[in-house]
Amino acid sequence: MSTSRRGFLRGLAGAGAGAAATGLAGCAPDISPAPVLDASKDGEGLVQLEVARYPDLSREGGAVTLRVPGEQPVLIMHPGGDEYAVVASTCTHSGCPLGFQDREAICPCHLSRFALDGTVTHPPARAPLKKYVSGFNASTGQLTIDFAAGDVAFPAVVGGKVVLPFSQFPQLQTVGGVVQGTPRGYGRLIFVFALDGGTYSAVDGLCTHQQCPVDFNAAGQQLVCPCHDSRFTRSGEVTKGPDTGGSIGPLKQFPVTSDASGVTVSFA
Ligand code: FES
Ligand code: FES
Structure with missing residues (x-):
């Protein structure tokens, strides 16, 4: 050091x-x-x-x-x-x-x-x-x-996965439902969305421009960065770059699976 x-x-x-x-x-x-x-x-x-x-x-x-x-x-x-x-x-x-x-x-x-x-x-x-x-x-x-600290009430990463049971996160059983939190072991904010057709997306909550945490705008169904107003879809694709100019990349996406009991996000 x-x-x-x-x-x-x-x-x-x-x-x-x-x-x-x-x-x-x-x-x-x-x-x-x-x-x-x-x-x-x-x-x-x-x-x-x-x-x-x-x-x-x-x-x-x-x-x-x-x-x-x-x-x-x-x-x-x-x-x-x-x-x-x-x-x-x-x-x-x-x-x-x-x-x-x-x-x-x-x-x-x-x-x-x-x-x-x-x-x-x-x-x-x-x-x-x-x-x-x-x-x-x-x-x-x-x-x-x-650096791996997470929200106390949010499931931690165990074996490279975060499991979100429907019993704890019933909103994920409805199209348009969203869950956000910081899993212990990952240490950063993530968002998990219930999309059409029974599919899900999970994305990192740090803007790829200058690493500000993004917010979910429910009215617009999009993720918005409070720093320079970049915008992303619920799957992390960029729909608007930063006000300061230049282009940015999509939010990091995580593989997601689901079964009758809940949703699993993979961090491997
Ligand atoms: S840090 Fe997000 S738009 Fe600049
Ligand atoms: S970059 Fe910090 S105040 Fe402008």
Whole structure:
């Protein structure tokens, strides 16, 4: 693992590099993206950091951008004491990497600000940052970040599958029914739709433009991204690209099967 601002700048290519470079040159010279730390997660989706080893993080008011293979980068913030908070590190306005100051994640590009729980406290960003489950053990000095955490009331991934029984999700027995949730073991929002003809679709809930979580618009029967208004069908196909221009790919689709008892989504 290593932290460095030079390393961070090298890593910008995957996280809105162009916008970041432009914004940093013009807007807020006193706010810099948090320096980068690379780490790996274990088989349970956990990353454990011995905080004292990383001065950029251990100091009061410190923060780092954590890059974990297979995950979106996250911003770990240390307001002080034993308090830590972890949110997505990419601004939902135009994808710039965030810094941290005065208990807020701040975007150097156009000065959007976010609270420790990821909610927007100052525009132009409109959509919140994803918040990650984390815990600090004061006796060991270890911070644990759970990338596989899911909704307590939503079925977890077991054996590479999520089973949604009709007894728990009766809406899936009706055409137009929808279920959304974050399965433990996957750690990201998914949507499952009951389509015509007794078929189903299951799609990832992260927009393929800049990874904002999409919302389901029941009136329009479509998935809408709150960040730049991209739109997708219930099977994940793109029907409208981002307001900021450019094209994007479909939402990730998962194989789905069903039987008399429920619907099974495969993550293998
Ligand atoms: S990219 Fe514009 S405020 Fe963050
Ligand atoms: S993140 Fe830009 S349209 Fe979704």
